[in-house]
Amino acid sequence: MAHSSHPGRIGTANVGSLGVDSRKLGVWTFIGSEALFFAALITTYLVFAPVNMARADAQNPKEYLDIWLTSVLAALLLASSLTMVLALAAVRRGDMKLFRVWLLATVGLGFSFLGGQVYEFTELYHHGATLSSSLFGTTFFVLTGFHGTHVLIGAIWLLSVFFKVQRYPDSPETVMDVELGGLYWHFVDLVWVVIFTVIYLI
């Protein structure tokens, strides 16, 4: 039929009247929506930052946040973005072995990031910063916690892509599956680029 001329793992049956893949358009629009989700959380953080400092129970983020730990976390996510794009390049040229290596590396880096975040939260807790200790605690934990949740969802998404490719190795949708999981993963990294600068560095 119409699509049989497309070999291997690259299909076009989802390409519609705009000449783009429907699922890809959906994921990009979803990412746009997520951008506003994080914008609202970041807004809350920024609005409360001066209020926190003006209060008697202020907790100064500079005294609580460990810039070195955070730099390592940022490096982990950045590296995972690189391995993700390498996994996509591998699956595009049909190199399934390297694809598996890079995809699992991405998931591994993602879980390392989450481990680092758990460590960071535990440390902060021992130093007296909690959800209710101050406006800094309130806004910081909810913002970074929701980012962490998104990292977890992204990792699950990538794992489901991995298992789908294992289960259906000849699916014409494989490349798009990987690309879409990757898009979401890069977006989570992108949010961290903003959080890293706005919350940890400034």
Next chain:
Amino acid sequence: MAIAQGHVGHVSAPPATTVPAGLAGWLSTVDHKRIGIIYMLAAFVFFIIGGIEALLMRVQLGTPENTFLTPDFYNQLFTMHGTTMIFLAVMPMNVGLGNYVVPLMIGARDMAFPRLNAMSVWLFILGGLMLYFSFFAGGAPNVGWFAYAPLTQKPYSPTFGVDYWILGLLLTGVASIAGALNFIVTILNMRAPGLSLNRMPLFVWMQLIVGFILVFAFPALTVAQIELLFDRHFGTRFFVPSQGGDAVLWQHLFWFFGHPEVYILILPVMGIVSETLPTFSRKPIFGYAFVAFSGVAIGFLGFLVWAHHMFGVGLGPLANAFFAGASFLIAVPTGVKIFNWIATMYDGALSLTTSMLYSIGFIAMFIIGGLSGITLASPPVDLQQTDSYYVVAHLHYVLFGGSILGLFAGVFYWFPKVTGRMLDERLGKVQFWLMMISFNVTFFPMHIIGTDGMPRRIYTYESGMGWDLWNLVATVGAFLMAASVLLFLWNLMVSLRRGAPAGNDPWDAATLEWSVSSPPPPHNFDQIPVVHSRRPLWDHKYPEHAGDGHGASAPDPLVAGFEQPAIHLPSPTYHPLILGVGLTTLFFGILYSSIPPLSISLAVVGLALVAFAIVGWVRDSHKDSPYAAH
């Protein structure tokens, strides 16, 4: 590729799909038409419930110093009435109509993501049921539909009502965002060959704009609700003023969503009348591009006016001036639309069907609501009127006189397509006039008592304030409105059984949904049409007037001019429903976080269901991939 020119193919026999019979077929459906019907039926049930809540309130307010209801139950009623009508009646009714009609209008066989579509409808219903479960779990939310802080905090709202409000609406929010993504992708990417954006029916245009507004506005509400949830459950202090939190931040986040929400409610209805008015005037819409782009302008400006709901806060002259100015500006694209509709009717061969009457009624009532809206956009006037019955009058003129009258126009217009039978016109007209009169009897007096100083959301009032008469009048009007709705219900039931057969095209309309049988076959189109103008079906029926009216004639759209893609329909599946049930169970677990054993077991069961559904969903998506059809 699918739309290559040349070989003209015929795809006659639709593939055998195994749709289970009866209830199982509905619970596992992925057909946009069935999903649309489920949306509309559920929305209508919620509309009736919201209406009963309104009647109870009107009884309480009908006479001064009445004790028909307790104050607390009254508070629960106005909260649930507003929340229900907005999130569970008008929004899903718009989505349901869109679900049914949009793919047919654009020559598609289904929505872009049929399983996601099914998930949306179940999450909307489950979210609504969760919200209503609060009545049996210690009391419904009683904080108003915009749930201002700090009233929503635990010390002032100790029952689970607010938690049900948050989590129920979060579920419907997920449904709305998923549904909007589906509309955006469907409309942008699933159009029949030749159906450029410039030729799209205006109803489809408005659904597209609403899709974008929804996707961009809802996250602000989601974040605000999550922060409130954390305040109530996990000790944060976002909206706790005594600990440095900020009640005004809640208002900003809520209305950053809340004002675009107003356009989510009205724009699809503007799309409906942009279809009905040309059809029943036997004229093309006047100024197609202006109607389309004024919708875009409204959608864009809608994001910059949210604080006009907050003039009472005292934001300062600069902020007030900015938001007042932007609000006045919205009157321009809205006025453009109204003049276009009137010009469409001007010199047309009007046929005053019930649908047309409702469309004209919509314009008239929406103008009144729009004018009172302009007065409220002015800070000094607003400071007098805010939180008074004047605001209640205004919002009902735009949401009932606007959205709901327009939705009636749409239901009378498309009912024949959905069921294959006509609604009774005589009953319909009686019902229309009863509705028009009783609507104005109910809500017009509220302008007067509002200006006289009657605050909204009071449970009773003393005699001798000068409000007695008009309150009684409004109560009588409300019961007449209920009678009109009952008449409509009667019409529905009678016409479903004995209504005149509709045929494909009862209104002699111009858009593609009327080119197929009523109700349409599961695959919608035997052959995907090829569109050459804004009125493809008129091109087919009246070749002598074909085209866009610029002299050039257009080929018949129903004669296939390209190689037809194979008919591919996804199989029914329960996984979207299971995912919805799992997510709802998880949310109940969050709600009862104060009771750890219950909370954890609910969360574990919920997550297990979600995981099971996702695995099954991935399998479905592989099995039903469009590639698998070959």
Next chain:
Amino acid sequence: MAGDLAHEAHESTRFYWMVGAVLAAVTIVEVAITFLPLPHELIVAVLMVLMVVKGAGVVMYFMHLKGDARILQAVFVVPFLLATVMILLFLLLFSQHVGIAG
């Protein structure tokens, strides 16, 4: 044909490593600059610029938005601008207003 594809893929792999290296370098500069004895405003300004550079790198090259379909660019860039407007407007609205604590 297949050879071309493989060659292209090899090129792109090298390119991704380069982008990754640049982003890593920017991150190092970002952290380093916070330790320099410069005026706070200047540091903030430089950090914002570097943040935009980093974000643009991720979006344009890792997410391949550069050169991708216009509609995909639009559905990302429009909400992204809206998000920026939201943050700036809220900061403006709350600039005179530090709640109960102020």
